[in-house]
Structures are given as C-alpha cells and as structure tokens.
Amino acid sequence: GNSVTQMEGPVTLSEEAFLTINCTYTATGYPSLFWYVQYPGEGLQLLLKATKADDKGSNKGFEATYRKETTSFHLEKGSVQVSDSAVYFCALTTGGTSYGKLTFGQGTILTVHP
Amino acid sequence: NAGVTQTPKFQVLKTGQSMTLQCAQDMNHNSMYWYRQDPGMGLRLIYYSASEGTTDKGEVPNGYNVSRLNKREFSLRLESAAPSQTSVYFCASIVTSSEQYFGPGTRLTVT
Numbered sequence: 001g002n003s004v005t006q007m008e009g010p011v012t013l014s015e016e017a018f019l020t021i022n023c024t025y026t027a028t029g030y031p032s033l034f035w036y037v038q039y040p041g042e043g044l045q046l047l048l049k050a051t052k053a054d055d056k057g058s059n060k061g062f063e064a065t066y067r068k069e070t071t072s073f074h075l076e077k078g079s080v081q082v083s084d085s086a087v088y089f090c091a092l093t094t095g096g097t098s099y100g101k102l103t104f105g106q107g108t109i110l111t112v113h114p
Numbered sequence: 115n116a117g118v119t120q121t122p123k124f125q126v127l128k129t130g131q132s133m134t135l136q137c138a139q140d141m142n143h144n145s146m147y148w149y150r151q152d153p154g155m156g157l158r159l160i161y162y163s164a165s166e167g168t169t170d171k172g173e174v175p176n177g178y179n180v181s182r183l184n185k186r187e188f189s190l191r192l193e194s195a196a197p198s199q200t201s202v203y204f205c206a207s208i209v210t211s212s213e214q215y216f217g218p219g220t221r222l223t224v225t
Contacts, residue, residue, distance in 0.1 A: 042219075
C-alpha cells in the first residue's frame with residue numbers, strides 16, 4: 001500500500017531562518033506528490049505539487065523536488081516568516097480511478113518566532 | 115462562490131447518539147471525500163464518492179455511512195457514536211487531476 005513519512009515535529013525557527021521539512025514515501029505505481037498547509041482553525045490548502053520525477057513544485061517561496069531515486073519530496077524555504085506558522089502535510093495519490101484518494105503524512109507543526 | 119462548506123462547526127455527542135455531518139460544494143466538482151484528522155496521524159480517508167450516485171469505502175470506514183445526495187452534497191452519518199470517533203472531520207472535493215479543495219472542518223467530541 002501507499003504511505004508517507006514526515007520528519008518528527010514540532011519545528012521552531014526564528015524569522016528569516018532556512019526551513020526544511022523532510023518527506024519520504026512508498027507507493028505502488030507512479031504517484032503525484034503534494035504539500036498541503038493548514039493554518040490554525042482552517043481547512044487544508046494546497047501549497048505545491050509535482051506530478052512526475054524531477055518536477056519542482058513552488059509557491060509562496062516554498063519549493064519541493066520530486067526525487068524518485070530517493071522516494072522523497074522535501075519542503076524547503078529560504079527565509080521563513082511568522083505568517084508561515086502552520087501545520088504542513090505531505091501527501092500522495094497514485095492516479096487513475098484512485099486519483100483524489102490522498103494518503104497523508106502525520107503533519108509537521110511549524111512555529112516561527114519574530 | 116463559497117467553495118466547500120461544512121455544518122456544524124462543532125458538536126458534542128454522548129456515546130450511542132447519532133448525527134449527520136453535512137458537506138456541500140458549489141464548484142460543480144464530480145468527486146467528494148470525507149477525512150478524519152487525529153493528532154499525529156495526518157488525515158485518513160473515511161469514504162469517498164467518485165461521482166454522483168456512487169460511494170466507496172476508504173481507509174477507515176467502520177462506524178460511518180455516507181450519502182451522495184446530489185452532485186453538490188455529500189453527508190457523513192454516525193449511527194451510534196463512540197469515543198474513538200472524537201476527531202476533526204474534513205470534507206473535500208475535486209474535479210479531475212487537480213487539487214482537492216477542503217472545507218473548514220467539523221470538530222466532534224464524543225463523551
């Protein structure tokens with residue numbers, strides 16, 4: 001079956017620090033990979049995605065590259081802001097009739113201090 | 115355009131009580147999903163509906179039933195609530211190979 005493993009949290013950083021949140025996966029077939037963000041009290045929003053190997057997804061200064069050889073999709077940002085404080089979820093789907101059936105990692109809580 | 119809406123936002127039930135969580139989307143999406151979110155476990159799929167008139171089990175369907183009432187609405191029913199069903203429930207919808215849109219969630223506590 002499919003599974004997603006995220007780095008243990010929570011992560012606490014100072015403003016302007018570099019962020020990495022690790023994500024590795026196992027999947028049958030060729031998955032599409034996603035990062036979702038959940039701000040306090042809200043639902044999940046898509047942050048970025050990549051649909052094939054070596055694709056780089058990017059949005060709002062965040063980036064992640066689909067690495068098939070290491071089955072990874074690590075999230076990075078060069079300079080975090082207080083407003084980036086949220087829970088970040090790595091997820092995958094394996095397409096076809098299963099598209100939309102997301103498998104999520106456990107989530108990583110990020111807190112950014114001024 | 116409200117996106118995905120869920121009612122209620124909060125609910126407290128006693129063990130054995132029943133309730134229905136409502137979800138509606140106004141984006142003309144074909145597929146709809148119910149997830150539950152528990153601390154340290156991410157989101158897990160309960161049931162989904164690939165299109166109007168169809169429903170299928172996800173990863174954790176036990177204790178739940180669903181109804182795809184029409185293209186807009188997808189409800190989740192707990193027939194006899196148990197404390198293990200204390201969770202935050204999210205509804206989501208999707209068109210085809212694009213992002214899922216999530217509702218704001220329903221926080222359910224079963225005592």
